[in-house]
Amino acid sequence: MRLLAIHGLAHYATEEEIDKVIDHFFKILMKRPETVEKQYDAMPDAFKGHFTFDENGEAVQLRRPHETKQMIERFFTAQNGH
Numbered sequence: 001m002r003l004l005a006i007h008g009l010a011h012y013a014t015e016e017e018i019d020k021v022i023d024h025f026f027k028i029l030m031k032r033p034e035t036v037e038k039q040y041d042a043m044p045d046a047f048k049g050h051f052t053f054d055e056n057g058e059a060v061q062l063r064r065p066h067e068t069k070q071m072i073e074r075f076f077t078a079q080n081g082h
Helices: 001-007 015-031 033-042 067-080
Strands: 051-053 060-063
Touching: 001 015
Parallel strands: none
Antiparallel strands: 051 060
C-alpha cells in the first residue's frame, strides 16, 4: 500500500520530495526484509494472486473482479462456519 501511495505522489511531487520519501521507504524495508515475504506467504490463498505490477509500475489484474470477489466471499463464509 505504501508503494501505491508513493507511485501516486510521484505524479505531483518534485524529484527531491520523492527522493526523501523513497529513502524513508527503503529504511522501513531494510528493518524487516525477512518478514515481508513471510507475511505474504502466511496470507490465505484467497487474498493472493489477484494483481501484479507491470514494468511501468501500473497495476495489472490477474483475475476478473467477479472471480476475486467470489474467492474472498468463499473465504469469509468458511471462516464463519457457513
